[in-house]
Amino acid sequence: MNVDRERLRADLEANAEFGAIDTDEGRGRTVLTGTEANRAARRRFVDRLDAAGLDVRVDAVGNVAGRWTPDGADSDADPVAAGSHLDSVPAGGIFDGPLGAYAALEAVRAMRDAGVDLARPVEVVSFTEEEGQRFASGLLGSSVAAGERSVADALALTADDDPELALDGALDGMGFRGEGRLDASEWDAWLELHVEQSTRLESAGVPVGVVTAITGITHCEVEIRGEADHAGATPMGDRTDALAAAAEFVRDVERAATEVVASDSPTAVGTVGSLDVRPNATNVVPGAVEVGVDVRDVDRAAMEAIVSRARRSLARLERERGVETEFRRPFDLDPTPMSDRVREAAGDAGASAGIETLDCHSGAAHDTMHVASVTDAGLLFAPSEGGISHNPREWTDWDDCAAATRVLAGALADLASE
């Protein structure tokens, strides 16, 4: 079975033109859901699925699926599915998403060209609004496909840049408001190829990662309230400085994560990514600070250890600095282990094709998280140069793209032959 590196590259380079941006370094694109760039990228994807002989359908939230039923396969059998997404962050790279969508198509073409003997149909999928840059907090299409969000709720979401524009209308405007609901629970198995967005594969010199688990994610919102005072007229001893307290909290979160990494779980991370000061004037002692914390690990206990230490830090700051604090946890997802069956298929595919693979976890969320809640799911990584992503400097070597696609094709063939 041969993956055609140049055919894959041509598809990805053609897709990179949609929403292409001027950039000094690398190659960037901005493809937000509902825009002309998104319409054109979707249109070409459908054309390429058509050209490969796949039966294409679009569901009510714009998810695209092209089905290939190989000669000799049972057309009623649950299909094996693969894919990713076509949307991007603003000024994102050309691989994040499109690699997985077009690699799935290339895998189908490779299987077809090789005349492999399959028992099940294969479905090539592109999910709507994975990046959540315009209509939601991300992973939108897959959340509907997994039954975690209703079609109606998804269609009612409005654009961040235009409260009058619902997803409904945006899909209509692109001609991508289809019917029904792509149902991931009907898939026998799922496998997504994505760029790693980290440096482990590059450091190891291995072209393909087989993900063992996607980390759980907790977001904490913390408010620290002190007393806004005149920076000149308020002696040091009379202050309740919310930012000085928040600074200790930021350090405590970093320390907690670092210590959990050292002692318990090397994959754990804890980040204070956002911090907003009120009134945020140089000459006013800060009266209140809002802090956004992101905690992830493949190990739920390690996540909880970091969150507990963050909460103890707040209790200490209340005691020692007289601030008031509030702690909310608006978002919490369990770690998602990948299916052993799919992981094995991927490992075997690499071994039989002579392509080295590396087991690793994913610290980033992917559509596969949702799919994994309803069927056997797996995730492959291709190396990201320098770990850079969400940036025009995002890059994956074309040979690595082809190698990862070859592993994808082999795994899909294995899974679809059962």
Added chain:
Amino acid sequence: MNVDRERLRADLEANAEFGAIDTDEGRGRTVLTGTEANRAARRRFVDRLDAAGLDVRVDAVGNVAGRWTPDGADSDADPVAAGSHLDSVPAGGIFDGPLGAYAALEAVRAMRDAGVDLARPVEVVSFTEEEGQRFASGLLGSSVAAGERSVADALALTADDDPELALDGALDGMGFRGEGRLDASEWDAWLELHVEQSTRLESAGVPVGVVTAITGITHCEVEIRGEADHAGATPMGDRTDALAAAAEFVRDVERAATEVVASDSPTAVGTVGSLDVRPNATNVVPGAVEVGVDVRDVDRAAMEAIVSRARRSLARLERERGVETEFRRPFDLDPTPMSDRVREAAGDAGASAGIETLDCHSGAAHDTMHVASVTDAGLLFAPSEGGISHNPREWTDWDDCAAATRVLAGALADLASE
């Protein structure tokens, strides 16, 4: 010599109506330069100066001065001047500024009513745009009166909320674009009464503060650059987190100020008042942070000690965390000692009227800073309840207003009799 508490209160309460805002607690007003509220407040102030028999003039930047030449005084002698400002911060209090302007008028009325024997004219002044909320960084009118900024430069400043509106046009619109330049160097002496905006007088139970010096002020702008990375995909050990570094910096500035207070100069303060994170998303390791630092003291060496320690903190963070840092110092003012002669006049006035006074410094900037560069200048404080200012809860007891005005009147009479 009797200050009329009710006459002063009536003036201040009438002035409080201009730009009055709805508020649950206290009494607030928003009087930004060039607004209808500012026009009305200025108009009434001029009417009250007129009614008291003062000769009113308005200079090219809208500074208002009313001159009283007592019977028997030399009309050619350099006058003694007093006053403050009428503009406010958004949702500010009713005393910050107006107390000093109307107290100066009340002092003139008290001297006139008592028939005190004076050698010099007395001038009652209201400076333009003290708060710097719309056209500048503050103390605008006094900077022109002291010759530190040209009339042309001041008039060309544009409104923060309307880049098309220059101060020129804003003053014209109010009918307060006069001619010439109020020249503070022609004053024999200057004395401003202002609310303390701190709690020392309240704690001491003393109605009037005599300021020994206004602190110097340094503003530092610090940029800390790390590497923005995916919060999930970037292991703790691979990060250059700009916010974690900035958090150490915030703590270092606080610690430096606290230690300088303990060891060298109890009046020193150091504040990180503003902090802006990029990209400031919960799920992204912060790539860059900008920090605004405010350092003040009456002792220049203590200020420099805090600034040096802040810079050493940045050097350490570059070394230990691999961040890049930039340090700028866009604003620096020396401490301003008040004139011994004016302080003595104030102290004597308190003693002879049986009103206790307390020597204290000012951590806040005032128009008096500029005036002090060209003539003998002094500053009086009236107590602020709870130290609150720039807030509708700002309050000064009417008896304290009257006591401080009595000291002002006595001091002006003393200074103008020479």
